[in-house]
Amino acid sequence: MGSSYVILYFLSSVFFILGIKMLSSPVTARRGNLISFSGMAIAIITTLTYVKYDLNSIIFIISGISLGGIIGLVFARKVQMTSMPQMVAIFNGLGGLASSLIAFSEIIKVSNSLEFNIVSISILISVLIGSVTFSGSITGFLKLQSLITGKPILIPLRNYLNLLLLIFIIGLMVTSFFYSGNTLFFYILISACLVLGILIVLPIGGADMPVVVALLNSYSGIVAAFTGFIFSNIALIISGSLIGASGLILTRIMTKAMNRSLANVILGGFGATSESIAADTSNKNYKSGSSDDIASLLEFSENIIIVPGYGLAVAQAQHSLKELLDILTNQDKKVIFAIHPVAGRMPGHMNVLLAEANIDYELLLDLDQVNEKFSQTDVSIIIGANDVVNPAAKLDKNSPIYGMPILDVEKSRSIVVIKRSMNVGFAGLDNDIFYNEKTLMFFGDAKDSIDSLTKSFKELN
């Protein structure tokens, strides 16, 4: 049996790779996820076939997996699609905590005295990354859920404080090899790691939270790999590194979409600085229209681009939007959706929400695909989006979003902005689009506005 489980572990990794690969097309994606799950099943069953049991461990394993499985099932079934970022953050945090507990139990196993070797170093790193992933993810969850403010919480000298804390933690790790047998020592270590996770995420603004979640996702892969080094388990090492790498790459893609560096996201405290820039809106003029005005504008339009933003998600307006889409396409109008990479609260979030409303994914165009189309567009309808269409990203060097690629709605013949009020958006910035002479503002909750627009349009026809 010696090498057969290694082969099975390899097989499970191959399944993971295949599963992720199949996520490259919506057609194969669902089967891909099933294949990844089979990979997981192979890995679990393989492990169960070579470990030694007593009655206790059998009870623990069966009840642990079923209990966790049921809780996971209930959460996964109940969560709303708008809350997906929170869900991912929570699951990720639990994974981190699990790794941290595994490492901690290894410390207890050796009666709190670590010998200086690879295994011990892996244990300590697992404790560090696992705890940071846990407390960081939970902090991120609280921010996304608005249980604590989504705005950056800035502690003075925070970067020095974090650095100091990290040095303290590393110091504790090094000395742990000399002071063996002291439990208190490890409690301090874990607490310090937990505090570090909180401190890292607190200063990061709500708009940047998706980047943090992607990064923490990567951490939970890395920590799984270190757990693999503790047990010399090849499945953990390979799969963990794979997830660690993919998380890092996804993070990179996202920061690129915002034209920022990862360091800038983590150290920046983005969003807090912009309050001073949030210009006086008092002396600028904008036009607002009724749903009838906009319906007649749509009546005479051929090509329409809809730009959905987080406001749409908050209002749960995706189904109303589908209704509007249907009556527009029934009138032979060409409607497409422009999806900015950071629309919604995590990358691809908007696509999921629109898919939930049965909107064909082929109508959803990326930034690059859609930007050349605005000049042939009669009307762009911006629903609950702000920063992703803010020309300040191109023009204003002092703007915190300067350099971020935006959707060129300005090039379309007319613009409709559906928005709750003239208040600033997520990043706390004013937007010149609202004062453009081509723009018609339509105030209200996204869902109610779309519904009344649909009604007005129906009455016209």
Next chain:
Amino acid sequence: MAMLLGYELIKKIPPTLHTPLMSGTNAISGIVIIGSILVITSSSNLTVNILGFISLILSSINVFGGFIVTDRMLEMFKKPKKKGDN
């Protein structure tokens, strides 16, 4: 090597599927479930067993919840025909 492979894989995935990608890879990181099993079976110390048990529950939530929620999302990405359910 796994790192390089990860890079090649992720680059090819369209932005449309980035959310399912995140939750799917997150579910795979629940592979630490193996670690939990190894902890439980490698020791008869009660504290160790209980810690292993808790981490087994947590990682099971991560694994099963992660895969199920990803499946729920991907189910919606089919060609819309006439299905009105969600």
